[in-house]
Structure formats: C-alpha cells, structure tokens
Amino acid sequence: MNAITLHNLTLGYERHPAVHHLSGAFEPGSMTAVIGPNGSGKSTLLKGITGILRPLGGRIDRGALTTSQIAYLPQQLEIDQSFPISVLDVIILGLWRNIGIFGGMQHGLWKKAEQALHTVGLDGFENRSISDLSGGQFRRVMFARMLLQDAPVVILDEPFTSIDAQTTLDLLAVIQHWHAEKRTIIAVLHDFNQVRAYFPQTLLMARELVGWGETRQVLTDENLLQSRRMSEAWNESAEVCLEDQA
Amino acid sequence: MNHFFAFFLSPFQEFIFMRHALVACFALAIGCAPVGMLLVLRRMSLMGDALSHAVLPGAALGFLVSGLSLYAMTIGGIVVGLTVALLAGAITRLTALREDASFAALYLISLALGVLIISMRGTSVDLIHVLFGTILAVDNPALILVASITTVTLFTMALIYRPLIVECFDPGFLRSVGGYGATMHFIFLVLVVLNLVAGFTALGTLMAVGMLMLPAASANFWAKQFWSASLAAAIIALLSSYTGLLLSYYMNFPSGPSIILVAGICYIFSVIFGRYGSLYSRHKAGNHLTG
Numbered sequence: 001m002n003a004i005t006l007h008n009l010t011l012g013y014e015r016h017p018a019v020h021h022l023s024g025a026f027e028p029g030s031m032t033a034v035i036g037p038n039g040s041g042k043s044t045l046l047k048g049i050t051g052i053l054r055p056l057g058g059r060i061d062r063g064a065l066t067t068s069q070i071a072y073l074p075q076q077l078e079i080d081q082s083f084p085i086s087v088l089d090v091i092i093l094g095l096w097r098n099i100g101i102f103g104g105m106q107h108g109l110w111k112k113a114e115q116a117l118h119t120v121g122l123d124g125f126e127n128r129s130i131s132d133l134s135g136g137q138f139r140r141v142m143f144a145r146m147l148l149q150d151a152p153v154v155i156l157d158e159p160f161t162s163i164d165a166q167t168t169l170d171l172l173a174v175i176q177h178w179h180a181e182k183r184t185i186i187a188v189l190h191d192f193n194q195v196r197a198y199f200p201q202t203l204l205m206a207r208e209l210v211g212w213g214e215t216r217q218v219l220t221d222e223n224l225l226q227s228r229r230m231s232e233a234w235n236e237s238a239e240v241c242l243e244d245q246a
Numbered sequence: 247m248n249h250f251f252a253f254f255l256s257p258f259q260e261f262i263f264m265r266h267a268l269v270a271c272f273a274l275a276i277g278c279a280p281v282g283m284l285l286v287l288r289r290m291s292l293m294g295d296a297l298s299h300a301v302l303p304g305a306a307l308g309f310l311v312s313g314l315s316l317y318a319m320t321i322g323g324i325v326v327g328l329t330v331a332l333l334a335g336a337i338t339r340l341t342a343l344r345e346d347a348s349f350a351a352l353y354l355i356s357l358a359l360g361v362l363i364i365s366m367r368g369t370s371v372d373l374i375h376v377l378f379g380t381i382l383a384v385d386n387p388a389l390i391l392v393a394s395i396t397t398v399t400l401f402t403m404a405l406i407y408r409p410l411i412v413e414c415f416d417p418g419f420l421r422s423v424g425g426y427g428a429t430m431h432f433i434f435l436v437l438v439v440l441n442l443v444a445g446f447t448a449l450g451t452l453m454a455v456g457m458l459m460l461p462a463a464s465a466n467f468w469a470k471q472f473w474s475a476s477l478a479a480a481i482i483a484l485l486s487s488y489t490g491l492l493l494s495y496y497m498n499f500p501s502g503p504s505i506i507l508v509a510g511i512c513y514i515f516s517v518i519f520g521r522y523g524s525l526y527s528r529h530k531a532g533n534h535l536t537g
Binding site: 077097 | 287289406408409411412414415416417418419421422423424426469470471472475
C-alpha cells in the first residue's frame with residue numbers, strides 16, 4: 001500500500017490557483033475528511049488526486065497506485081438520469097477491472113452485485129430504470145458501484161448531499177467498513193459533527209493549507225475562523241507566483 | 247385478396263429498381279437504428295445533421311472529378327466527413343469551445359464549400375441529385391456498398407457495445423477506469439459518417455440524416471432500454487422505408503422525401519401516443535396505483 005503524497009502542489013484553472021502550495025501525505029489506510037469554506041479548493045484537490053486535473057505546479061506522488069485503482073465519486077455527476085439503463089447494469093460497471101470491455105459476468109460476480117445492492121438498501125431494484133429513482137436512491141446506486149470497484153483508495157466529494165439521515169448513517173457504516181479493511185478514504189464534508197464522529201484525520205484548507213492532522217487538533221474555532229478569512233475571489237490582476245523559484 | 251397482395255407486392259415483383267431500392271433501404275434502416283439511438287442519447291441529434299451537411303463537399307469533389315460516380319462521391323464523402331468529425335473533436339478537446347458549436351462552425355464552412363464546388367461545374371439538376379439522392383437508380387455496386395456499411399456498423403457496435411454505452415452514460419467513470427473513452431467516441435463518429443454516406447447514395451445528403459434521427463427519436467417513446475429502443479427504431483425505419491417506397495411508386499413522389507415523411511408521421515404518432523413520456527401517457531386518465 002502506498003501513501004498519496006502532495007509535494008508543494010498547486011492546482012487551478014487558467015493559471016489561477018485553487019489549491020496553492022499544498023504539501024502533505026494521505027497515509028495508506030487513513031480516513032481523512034477534507035473541509036473548508038466554499039471555493040476553498042476541496043473539489044479541485046480531489047480532481048488532482050484522481051488525475052483528472054494536471055497540477056499547475058508541484059507534483060502528486062501516488063507511489064505504485066494507478067489512477068484506475070482510485071474510486072472517485074464526484075460532487076456533480078456528469079450523468080443524465082434519464083439514460084435508458086437499469087440499476088444492475090450501472091452497478092456492475094464497478095466490476096470493470098474484472099470484466100473489461102469484452103469479459104463476461106461470472107456467476108460469482110452476479111452474487112457480488114446483489115450483495116452490493118443489499119448493502120446500500122436497494123434490494124429488488126435490480127431491473128428498475130435509473131430514471132425511476134429519486135436523487136437519493138441514485139446516489140446509493142453510485143455507492144453500490146463503488147463497493148464493487150473494490151478500490152484501495154476511495155475518494156468522495158460531498159457524498160451525503162441530498163441523502164436522508166438514515167441513508168447517511170447506512171453509508172457512513174459502509175465507509176467505516178472500508179476503513180476497517182484498511183482502504184484509504186478521502187472525503188469532502190461540510191458537517192463538522194460527522195467529521196468529529198467518524199473521521200480520525202482532517203485536512204482543513206482555504207486554498208492554502210490551514211491544518212492537517214488529527215481531527216480534534218485541526219477542527220478548532222481558531223483554525224475555522226482563519227479559513228473563513230481567506231479570500232474566495234480570483235484576483236484578475238494577480239501576478240506570477242514566485243514561490244516555486246525561491 | 248389477390249388485389250391486396252398485388253397492391254403491396256407487385257411493384258417490387260415487377261421492377262428490379264424497386265427491389266434494389268427496398269433492399270438498400272432495409273439495410274440502411276438496420277444500420278442506422280442503433281447509431282441514431284446513440285446520437286439521441288448523447289444529445290448529439292443535431293450533430294448528425296451537421297455531419298450530413300459536412301459530407302457534401304467531399305461528394306461534390308468526387309462529382310467534380312468523375313461525374314455522378316458512386317465510388318468517387320463515396321470516398322470523397324467519407325474523407326471529408328471524417329476530417330470534419332476529427333477536427334471538431336480536436337477543437338472540443340483542446341479548446342474551451344463546446345462540441346455542438348465546433349461542429350456547427352465546421353459544417354457551415356464545409357457546406358459553403360460544397361455548394362461552391364457543385365456550382366462551379368454541373369447544373370442545378372446535379373445539385374438536386376446530390377442533395378436528395380436517386381434511390382430509384384440504386385445499382386448493384388451501391389447496394390453492396392450500403393450492405394457492407396450496415397454489416398460493418400452492426401459488427402463494430404456489437405464489439406464495442408459496452409464501452410460505447412458507458413462512454414455515453416458516464417464518460418468520467420470510463421476515463422477513471424481507463425476504458426479508452428476518446429477512442430470509442432472516435433469510432434462512433436466514424437460509424438456516423440459511414441452511415442450518412444451510405445444514406446446519401448440512396449436518400450441524398452439532406453435526407454440521409456432523417457433515416458438516422460427520426461426512427462431513433464420515435465423509438466424513445468416506446469422502450470426504456472438501449473437495445474429495445476434500437477430494435478424499435480429499426481422496426482420503425484423498416485416500416486417507413488417500405489411504406490415510403492410504395493407511396494412514391496403509386497403517387498409518383500420522389501422516394502427520399504417520401505420515406506422520411508413516413509418516418510416523420512411515425513414520429514408524430516409516437517410523440518402523441520407513445521408508451522413512455524408521450525402526450526397521451528402523460529395525460530391519460532386512470533386511477534393511481536397503490537404503490
């Protein structure tokens with residue numbers, strides 16, 4: 001198992017940094033909550049780690065991990081929920097590493113898929129069209145797909161938005177189960193109570209790093225106040241950052 | 247009873263050109279159905295239209311070089327169609343311009359070029375041939391071309407069905423598992439161009455896209471899974487081809503527009519009476535269920 005290490009990482013859009021000179025490591029098997037105000041670069045950081053976004057500066061060291069070993073649940077799904085496809089067909093995509101483009105589904109894999117549906121509380125939904133699901137139910141389908149992906153690293157961007165309290169608890173149980181299996185978990189969250197209750201590690205950021213470490217040491221009033229003070233807006237006339245050269 | 251059969255079958259029994267036309271249209275119908283369905287699902291309906299116009303200068307160049315020669319026009323159409331598709335794809339991936347806009351820009355350039363080339367040589371009658379096709383003059387080579395394209399289309403679709411659907415459904419996911427999303431997208435665009443070229447020899451560049459889009463748009467009202475919707479689209483296309491040809495035979499209408507108009511009637515019928523999401527199904531009376 002390899003750590004995901006950030007070396008002086010800068011990520012952003014059109015040369016404007018959204019994540020600025022961030023360094024640190026997500027240890028293997030760690031469970032980290034990423035928090036910060038809106039526009040503080042949390043989602044951008046996740047996109048960097050998954051390899052969707054190239055760094056503007058610095059680098060990300062994933063060790064022997066390939067990006068296909070990272071399961072990622074984005075905040076805004078690019079998915080059109082009116083697409084004519086059944087729940088079962090969606091979740092077995094999680095088995096892509098087993099079946100690929102041409103492979104067939106073995107009997108054991110169907111069993112796994114059923115178990116995944118059971119875990120997220122969607123028994124009997126196999127043949128339903130995804131267009132018939134509610135937003136929350138669809139999120140659960142996405143979780144079931146991640147379950148099947150069986151990835152050593154799981155990255156979740158605000159996974160509980162639009163999900164009811166009971167389902168959130170169910171899914172948090174799933175995440176804790178992953179943690180017990182020594183998977184690395186990184187999740188963007190906004191509910192500090194959730195973070196305190198479930199996440200041993202916290203990364204608090206506001207474009208730049210505010211605090212990274214054990215949750216009770218990072219999640220302090222002082223740190224939160226500091227993160228809110230940092231500006232959200234782009235500075236159109238910002239000058240070239242010289243820190244890298246220094 | 248005999249009159250009944252005579253009415254529906256005799257045109258095809260008596261005239262070889264009617265048989266040719268029917269076989270060509272049936273092949274087209276089967277190939278175009280799944281490709282059209284994917285275009286609809288990808289919200290690329292209008293891009294089919296754009297590509298069909300983009301094919302024109304290629305066909306025109308072929309026409310300029312060797313008159314109304316099937317091979318020259320086909321090769322020209324494929325080459326230019328693919329160039330436009332590739333360029334548009336490249337512009338979308340490399341710049342901030344969205345796919346629909348880059349397609350629209352390139353097809354307009356291409357269309358203008360095509361009309362210009364045709365007007366340099368040839369009469370307006372030739373232009374009408376290229377735009378509306380000459381289905382009643384489908385000869386053996388044309389028939390073989392259309393059948394080959396349909397065969398290639400169906401085999402390719404079957405082979406890359408899974409990544410093609412996933413690329414369409416959740417491109418981000420396919421990228422994350424390393425499933426060759428860009429390659430699949432490109433192969434798909436090749437299939438679109440091939441089917442448009444197959445269509446234009448029979449239906450003309452303007453009408454070819456009708457066979458691609460109308461059955462697929464109608465099928466959405468009848469089925470909820472990709473495969474069943476494709477099947478529905480193929481059936482609608484087959485029905486439209488047959489009825490359209492009969493119509494053009496008895497009423498002396500041009501065949502291309504007749505076929506597409508019948509498909510259009512199927513579409514309007516589906517919009518009103520289709521099983522899912524149609525006007526009727528949304529407003530039909532009936533007590534609600536228990537759960």
